[in-house]
Amino acid sequence: MSTRSEAATPASGTLTTANTATNPLTYTALASIARQSGGRPLFHDFDPAGANVPGNPLVTATADSAGVHLTWPVPDNGGAAVTGYKVYRRTSTSPRALLVNLGPSTGFDDITAQAGTTYYYMVTAVNAVGESQPCASDEVTPMLIASAGDPCNMPGVSVVKDGADTPPAPPSPDIQELFIAEPYVGDGQGRPAFTLQLKDLSTVPPNSYWYVIWDWGTGPRQYVAAKTDNNGVFSFDYGDVGPALPIPPTSVPPSNTNAPNRKGAAIGTVNKLAGTITIVVQDSQVGSPAAGQTLTNISPRTFGQTGGTNVISSSALDKTDTTPAYTLIGSNFCRPQHPPTAVLNASPTTGALPLTVNFSGAQSSDPDAGDAIASYTFNFGDGSVVTQTTPALAHVYPVAGSYRASLIVKDSRGGQSVNVAEVIITVQ
Numbered sequence: 345m346s347t348r349s350e351a352a353t354p355a356s357g358t359l360t361t362a363n364t365a366t367n368p369l370t371y372t373a374l375a376s377i378a379r380q381s382g383g384r385p386l387f388h389d390f391d392p393a394g395a396n397v398p399g400n401p402l403v404t405a406t407a408d409s410a411g412v413h414l415t416w417p418v419p420d421n422g423g424a425a426v427t428g429y430k431v432y433r434r435t436s437t438s439p440r441a442l443l444v445n446l447g448p449s450t451g452f453d454d455i456t457a458q459a460g461t462t463y464y465y466m467v468t469a470v471n472a473v474g475e476s477q478p479c480a481s482d483e484v485t486p487m488l489i490a491s492a493g494d495p496c497n498m499p500g501v502s503v504v505k506d507g508a509d510t511p512p513a514p515p516s517p518d519i520q521e522l523f524i525a526e527p528y529v530g531d532g533q534g535r536p537a538f539t540l541q542l543k544d545l546s547t548v549p550p551n552s553y554w555y556v557i558w559d560w561g562t563g564p565r566q567y568v569a570a571k572t573d574n575n576g577v578f579s580f581d582y583g584d585v586g587p588a589l590p591i592p593p594t595s596v597p598p599s600n601t602n603a604p605n606r607k608g609a610a611i612g613t614v615n616k617l618a619g620t621i622t623i624v625v626q627d628s629q630v631g632s633p634a635a636g637q638t639l640t641n642i643s644p645r646t647f648g649q650t651g652g653t654n655v656i657s658s659s660a661l662d663k664t665d666t667t668p669a670y671t672l673i674g675s676n677f678c679r680p681q682h683p684p685t686a687v688l689n690a691s692p693t694t695g696a697l698p699l700t701v702n703f704s705g706a707q708s709s710d711p712d713a714g715d716a717i718a719s720y721t722f723n724f725g726d727g728s729v730v731t732q733t734t735p736a737l738a739h740v741y742p743v744a745g746s747y748r749a750s751l752i753v754k755d756s757r758g759g760q761s762v763n764v765a766e767v768i769i770t771v772q
């Protein structure tokens with residue numbers, strides 16, 4: 345055996361060994377366990393001839409509206425430091441292809457992944473010897489997770505993150521991320537709030553435009569925009585972009601192709617310190633999208649002076665690589681949520697066995713406008729529990745005794761009653 349000096353990950357643990365001197369049944373001692381991540385193994389006889397290619401990383405993949413997010417721990421390096429990783433992607437119909445060559449980072453966001461498409465990812469590691477062997481069993485499919493962010497509170501849900509720009513956009517039009525929030529206002533109007541995170545707004549150029557454009561049904565595309573005048577003073581608009589998509593094939597494009605048609609002033613705020621522009625529009629101003637309906641092909645774009653007359657993406661100073669969709673939750677979703685109150689009535693409450701008792705939770709209520717009682721969970725106190733959407737049912741007690749029957753109700757948003765609603769049933 346030879347002396348080893350490779351780096352390893354130490355860990356403390358407890359190893360059981362018999363302490364027979366004091367108590368033959370006590371087995372405690374401290375030990376240290378080392379996990380080797382590369383290099384020559386413990387026994388000289390099993391040494392490879394030299395360094396080898398690394399092992400494949402164990403990849404974890406999740407997907408949300410911002411794309412697919414891959415992470416992995418550093419694999420066995422084969423005896424030479426891992427210098428980079430290669431990310432491969434395929435679909436059920438397209439063959440595996442190299443997506444990106446990475447340095448020694450242990451994560452990658454694929455913002456080019458399209459919603460609704462199932463992707464298969466594989467990551468290989470590279471060291472001085474070469475690339476780890478691709479293996480089909482190391483392929484992963486992203487697990488869909490909820491979008492990051494709370495739609496009820498600003499800035500809301502992260503709709504899209506921009507990747508690195510080529511060439512880099514100047515800081516103030518350099519889009520980093522778009523959020524949408526739908527905070528509750530209380531007047532029955534939906535007011536989606538679009539927040540653009542820019543790279544740096546500390547210096548704002550005059551005559552510039554920050555747009556968010558989206559497809560809406562079969563009509564023209566809708567937009568909200570911030571713009572600066574000759575003096576760099578901000579104002580905010582909403583409107584549409586003609587004509588409706590798709591544009592019919594014609595040798596002469598319609599004269600209003602990609603032309604913004606301003607319809608009115610939106611409410612906006614600019615936080616130069618945070619680098620954010622927030623534009624709030626009433627849903628009735630942008631085609632009246634309702635809860636459950638989807639804004640599609642959402643496209644943040646920034647422009648210099650040309651943004652006043654043409655918002656074609658190819659002339660934008662910056663735009664996002666993907667243009668995802670967002671399904672509105674509606675203004676009522678974020679209204680205040682108070683728990684419902686459960687009320688339990690029973691008749692009769694006393695009688696000879698077998699006793700049939702009629703239970704009702706019909707007097708239960710919820711204080712929030714728009715909330716209804718969505719489910720009733722009856723616990724009869726004899727070990728049986730029934731959950732149903734209607735408020736009344738009958739239950740038979742075949743055994744004599746005293747039973748504490750109770751009711752818990754849930755409202756239509758999942759809020760659960762917290763009050764005690766009980767009836768004592770006595771069976772003789």
Ligand SMILES: [Ca+2]
Nearest residue numbers: 506509518519
């Ligand atoms: Ca950007």
Ligand SMILES: [Ca+2]
Nearest residue numbers: 682712715755
């Ligand atoms: Ca409620």
